[in-house]
Amino acid sequence: MSNSNLFLKSGFVRAPLQNGVGRYVCQLQRIVLKFCKSHGGSRGLRDYIEQDLVDFASNNPSVVVYLKPRRHRSPVVVAEYLNGDRVWMSMHNKTHSEITKWIEVLRTQQGDVSATRLRKYQYTDYPSVQGPWTPFTYKDPKLNVAELPDPEFGANNRLPMSATEQLKIMFEKKQLEIKPKEE
Amino acid sequence: MSAVKRVQQWATFARTWHIFDCKWQDPYESAGVIKKYLMGLHKPIYHPMNDCGDVVVCINSREIALRGDDWRQRAYFHHTGYPGGASWTLAWELHSKDPTMIIKKAVYRALKGNLQRRHTMERLLIYPGETIPDDVKQNITNQIRQIRFVPTRLDHIPEEEVQKYPKVMEYPEDYVLK
Numbered sequence: 001m002s003n004s005n006l007f008l009k010s011g012f013v014r015a016p017l018q019n020g021v022g023r024y025v026c027q028l029q030r031i032v033l034k035f036c037k038s039h040g041g042s043r044g045l046r047d048y049i050e051q052d053l054v055d056f057a058s059n060n061p062s063v064v065v066y067l068k069p070r071r072h073r074s075p076v077v078v079a080e081y082l083n084g085d086r087v088w089m090s091m092h093n094k095t096h097s098e099i100t101k102w103i104e105v106l107r108t109q110q111g112d113v114s115a116t117r118l119r120k121y122q123y124t125d126y127p128s129v130q131g132p133w134t135p136f137t138y139k140d141p142k143l144n145v146a147e148l149p150d151p152e153f154g155a156n157n158r159l160p161m162s163a164t165e166q167l168k169i170m171f172e173k174k175q176l177e178i179k180p181k182e183e
Numbered sequence: 184m185s186a187v188k189r190v191q192q193w194a195t196f197a198r199t200w201h202i203f204d205c206k207w208q209d210p211y212e213s214a215g216v217i218k219k220y221l222m223g224l225h226k227p228i229y230h231p232m233n234d235c236g237d238v239v240v241c242i243n244s245r246e247i248a249l250r251g252d253d254w255r256q257r258a259y260f261h262h263t264g265y266p267g268g269a270s271w272t273l274a275w276e277l278h279s280k281d282p283t284m285i286i287k288k289a290v291y292r293a294l295k296g297n298l299q300r301r302h303t304m305e306r307l308l309i310y311p312g313e314t315i316p317d318d319v320k321q322n323i324t325n326q327i328r329q330i331r332f333v334p335t336r337l338d339h340i341p342e343e344e345v346q347k348y349p350k351v352m353e354y355p356e357d358y359v360l361k
Contacts, residue, residue: 133195134194135199148202148326149204151333154203154326155333156332158328171349
């Protein structure tokens with residue numbers, strides 16, 4: 001996370017009211033297309049309005065579509081969502097196909113998605129099957145009654161066996177061999 | 184959030200207190216280990232943005248062992264901010280003035296130099312000897328394993344064990360030990 005993201009709203013991946021499970025409610029409520037009738041910057045948006053807008057409106061009866069011609073201003077699309085979000089997007093000098101794709105994005109997204117920083121890229125209702133971790137998971141139960149500090153828990157126990165210890169073990173083995181012979 | 188979930192959250196993010204015995208340990212080697220516990224890097228829930236660092240209590244910091252000739256060679260730099268305010272203190276000198284300073288500086292150096300460093304250092308407690316205040320001791324639930332082997336001195340081993348120790352040969356009765 002960089003410094004520029006510090007004031008970005010953070011959140012998790014989620015769908016409003018389990019949208020898409022069983023039924024789908026289009027979250028886009030209203031879309032306003034602002035454009036100029038004469039300037040070249042609005043060319044793509046004008047093409048879109050001419051060719052695709054009627055289809056868009058008839059395919060999405062739940063979306064209110066407004067057109068707002070205004071002289072000598074650059075084209076803009078403003079989308080408003082059920083959760084109250086408002087997305088402003090400049091369409092200046094964008095081609096017809098680009099605008100088709102962006103409007104499809106605005107139609108299918110569920111709010112101002114790009115304004116939140118996702119803390120995680122996945123979400124689950126059941127984060128763990130084996131139970132969440134705590135500091136005492138996988139701990140030696142002997143630690144519960146130990147009086148710390150104790151060299152039994154503090155000393156390094158991963159060192160290789162020293163020559164002295166090996167000799168001591170050899171000596172003890174020898175002693176065990178000698179004893180049965182005496183009996 | 185239900186009561187069970189709330190308690191689960193407290194359990195997962197509980198701050199654990201660890202103890203580390205610095206006796207015969209290299210402060211610069213052990214700083215790497217202590218750092219992991221201070222930052223919470225040993226936990227599966229670690230994330231740089233969650234507060235999961237633990238408290239580490241270091242004891243016996245007077246008994247640390249520096250490498251090679253470091254007691255005489257290593258110098259600690261300090262500047263008062265005034266002209267001519269620079270001073271260089273040798274490790275043995277610093278250690279005789281404050282026996283907790285070397286391990287503190289070693290851990291401070293091991294941590295990354297960001298805004299969190301000072302707050303992480305607040306969770307490191309260092310004591311020169313064996314004694315710890317009772318309010319600290321009652322929190323300790325875990326011990327960090329040392330890196331180096333700590334040998335036992337011959338006069339600290341009980342007399343019986345020394346007698347039982349296997350010998351290659353006995354000295355003759357009339358042998359005079361130097």
